[in-house]
Amino acid sequence: MLAETICSAVSAAGLGIAAVTAYRRRFLAATRIAAYSLVPVALVLTGLVEWVSGIVFRPTVWIGFGLLGVAWLLFTGSRAVERRGLGKAPKPPKAAKGGRSREAVAPTASAPSLGGRPATTPKTTPTAPADDFSDIEAILKKHGI
Known part of the structure; x- marks a missing residue:
């Protein structure tokens, strides 16, 4: 009952403001104000106000x-x-260039080698920087640079 009264009062005030705005010859603004002022009455008539108040409390x-x-x-x-x-989880190590993983190339540490000591993994040497730029040098030479 209280919600309906409040919504009706808000709508009446909005329609009054729309009438004053229309009197000042601002018809588009008056139309928008009238549309907004009709929303509270529409919410009361559809029953949404009671539904919302039932949710809130x-x-x-x-x-x-x-x-x-x-x-x-x-x-x-x-x-x-x-x-x-x-x-x-941590990622597994990447495969070597030959397509085989490091574990497949070297024997495991638990398997004994011929000398009775555990086998160690061979250390790989990094490729020289000249190998990385050989393709670029070939392209530059091809174009005469």
Whole structure:
């Protein structure tokens, strides 16, 4: 009952302002004000005001909204952790250039070698920087630079 009275008063005030605006020959603005002022009465007549007031004053509804908020925080938090890579297992080592992994090339540390000592993995030497630029040098020579 109180909500209907308040909404009717707001609509009446809005229509009064629209009438004054139309009197000043600002018809487009008056039309917009009249449209906005009819919304509260329309909400009362459709029953949405009672529905909203029923939601606002129930504690179980607020608990539900709280749980939705917690679920949203958990979801977004887990996505943020996933994007930073904090929740992932370490990646396995990449395969060597020949297509075989390092484990396939060298014997494992637990297998004894001929000398009775555990086998060690051979150290690979990095390629020289000249090898990396040989393709570029060939392209430059081809174009006469």
